[in-house]
Amino acid sequence: MKKAFYSILYYGVPVVILAVFVAAMNSAPYLKRSFGPHDDVPGLMAAVEAHVAAGRWDQARTDVERLIAAWETVTERIQFSVGRDKLTRISANLARLRGAVMAEDRAGALVELGEAWEQWDSLER
Numbered sequence: 001m002k003k004a005f006y007s008i009l010y011y012g013v014p015v016v017i018l019a020v021f022v023a024a025m026n027s028a029p030y031l032k033r034s035f036g037p038h039d040d041v042p043g044l045m046a047a048v049e050a051h052v053a054a055g056r057w058d059q060a061r062t063d064v065e066r067l068i069a070a071w072e073t074v075t076e077r078i079q080f081s082v083g084r085d086k087l088t089r090i091s092a093n094l095a096r097l098r099g100a101v102m103a104e105d106r107a108g109a110l111v112e113l114g115e116a117w118e119q120w121d122s123l124e125r
Contacts (some may be wrong), residue, residue, distance in 0.1 A: 028081040029124040039073040
């Protein structure tokens with residue numbers, strides 16, 4: 001009886017630990033999804049894009065700040081399942097987007113949004 005228990009413990013614990021790590025490393029597609037309006041990165045990127053295209057700079061500034069806060073929330077969830085360089089690239093895109101919106105640079109803001117969209121879509125690859 002003791003031998004069977006130790007055998008299960010000896011082989012079972014490492015298998016369970018490995019399964020948990022594999023699940024954590026492959027969880028990016030699920031963890032990057034929005035769990036509420038406070039972390040809706042794609043929705044906020046679309047809103048900023050619409051405001052920039054229409055020239056509504058005050059609303060774009062507000063939504064950029066909300067977008068950056070949402071990105072920071074999502075970053076905490078996906079940091080172990082996504083490469084650090086991808087997270088850094090999106091953070092840099094959003095920082096440049098903030099500057100372009102503050103300068104009311106439509107072309108620069110749309111370029112940064114386009115690149116941020118591309119990086120967002122490639123997070124789970």
